[in-house]
Amino acid sequence: MYVARDCYEQGVKDYNSSTNPWLSSPLNFTVSSTQNKFVVVGCDTYAYLSGYQQNESYTTGCASRCESTRFMVNGSCTGVGCCEVDIPKGLKNVTLESRSFQNHTIVENFNPCGYAFISKQDTFNFSIDSLRTLRDQQMMPMVLDWAIGNETCNDVENKSNYICGGNSSCQNSEDGSGYRCKCKDGYDGNPYLSHGCQDIDECQDPSNCNCPGQECINEPGKFTCFCIKGYHLDQSAGVCVPNQSSLQVKLLVGLGTSFGTLFLITISLVLFNAIKKRSETKLKKLFFKKNGGLLLQQQISSNENNVQNITLFNSKELEKATDYFSENRIVGKGGQEADRSLSIYFLHSMEENHLLDILDDRVKKEGDKEEVIIVANLAKRCLHLNGRKRPTMREVAIELQGIRKTSDGQQNYEELQFSRSEEIEHSDVSFTSTGSFSIIASTSSSTVLPLLPFKTI
Known part of the structure; x- marks a missing residue:
């Protein structure tokens, strides 16, 4: 305009x-x-x-x-x-x-x-x-x-010139004479065509039938919301509510599922612990065989090789005895830093031939030099870094026993020599050296055992 x-x-x-x-x-x-x-x-x-x-x-x-x-x-x-x-x-x-x-x-x-x-x-x-x-x-x-024509809807609905198509309705013009066509509720399109008004699928709109337990069914020109299985319509509220039996079934299903899950978890844990325990038992047996446990067991049962007073410790007792396997309890490393330094100092003195410099004065005065050297060499072997090269307790005991027998034989020899000297003096017979030689030889051949090699100082 x-x-x-x-x-x-x-x-x-x-x-x-x-x-x-x-x-x-x-x-x-x-x-x-x-x-x-x-x-x-x-x-x-x-x-x-x-x-x-x-x-x-x-x-x-x-x-x-x-x-x-x-x-x-x-x-x-x-x-x-x-x-x-x-x-x-x-x-x-x-x-x-x-x-x-x-x-x-x-x-x-x-x-x-x-x-x-x-x-x-x-x-x-x-x-x-x-x-x-x-x-x-x-x-x-x-x-x-x-508007169409000058007639009202009542005048033209039954006439051949009525042009409103299917699924449409006639409306009188609000501005005077004539009429207009409009698609019925639930339809959309051009009402002046024979099939111009098409059904609207209201179920495509998520706002329709969006209450729990409802389902939408599209029908020509309308849609219907109905309650699904397990629900019924509450007339007062106009919504679908669960059936009482349905609630009980859901409760039973929920409880059954919960208990079933709990049972499966429990069984799984029991089986896991059993398998783990069996694996640990097999592993212990393997280590027992690998570390000579069978031989030790046979020696204990047969009481062979002078194996006496042997005590077997379990893992907890070993943890307590070794302070939870502390490095300070490892054989050869010593318990404290000062002890480890003393061991190193001793080995160093042995290598430098300065053993007498670190000995106590009392040991120097009262001990026999050769015996001290033998014992020192034995101690040196016990401190060897390679555990396989260390002597066993049995070997140490045998060698110490040999040293003790040698010491006792030497003392007996000195007493015998003193007695023979008195007899020679009285008889004026001079074969001390020969007698001495024969006694020493006899004593040595009968009492002296092979000892460790040692260095002279």
């Missing part, structure tokens, strides 16, 4: 810029009363909307006055710079006319023109700039309603 303009320059009307448009509506076409508005814009403006309603003349108007833009609000059309009026039903053959109260003499500097037009709702948004920019606006969108 064209825009009506009423413009002035210094109080004189500008006819070149002013227009008063009119619209002659075709038969059965009317200006939509629900989708249009009559709008007037200006600060010295009033306007008329004229037309015919059911063959009778009709006129309405609107006025807008203001002296400045101070109180104007953008987006508001309530009488200050802008006003609007509803369109009546069935209006056709309309004319628009815009006029001024004082030829815009007071507001010409910011609003030289007044405007009037019919516009589709929500397409025009008033602003202060509209007071000038509408001068260049030629047209505004407008919606027309239409």
Whole structure:
């Protein structure tokens, strides 16, 4: 629809810029009363909307006055710079006319023109700039309603010229004579085609039948929500609720599942522990055989090889005895740092042939030098870093026993030599060296055992 303009320059009307448009509506076409508005814009403006309603003349108007833009609000059309009026039903053959109260003499500097037009709702948004920019606006969108013929639905539904298609309904025109077609509820499409209205699948909308226990079934023109198995309709609330028996079944199923899961977990743990214990037992037997346990067991049972007073320790007793297998309890490494240093000092003195320098004075005075050296070499062997090269306790005992026998034989020899010397002195026989040789040889051959090699100091 064209825009009506009423413009002035210094109080004189500008006819070149002013227009008063009119619209002659075709038969059965009317200006939509629900989708249009009559709008007037200006600060010295009033306007008329004229037309015919059911063959009778009709006129309405609107006025807008203001002296400045101070109180104007953008987006508001309530009488200050802008006003609007509803369109009546069935209006056709309309004319628009815009006029001024004082030829815009007071507001010409910011609003030289007044405007009037019919516009589709929500397409025009008033602003202060509209007071000038509408001068260049030629047209505004407008919606027309239409109807078929001049008869009502009751007159044409049984006639051959009735054009509403299937799944549609007839509606009398609200703007006067004639009728229109509309798809029935649950259908959508073009109602003027024979199969233009198609069923809407309401079940595609998740908001339908979205309550628990409900299921949607689409039907022609409608949909139905029904309760699934195990639920029933609560008439008072209008929703599906679980059946009592269904709750019991679910409870039993839940409890059975829980107990079954717990039983499986328990059985799994028992089997795991049994398998683990069996594996540990096999591993212990393997290590027992690998470390000579069978031989030790045979020696204990047969009491062979002088194995006596043997005590077997379990793992807990070994942990306690070794302070949880502390490195300080390892044989050859010593229990404390000072002990380890003393062992190293002893071995170093043996290597440097300075054994006598580290011996106690009492040992030097009372002990036999050769025996001390033999014992020192034996101790050196016991401290060997390679455990396989260390003597066993049995070997140590045998060698110490040999040293003791040698010491006792030497003492007996000295006593015998002293007695023989007295006899020789009395008999004046001189064969001491020969007698001594034979005794030493005899003693040595009968008592001395092979000892460790040693270095002389």
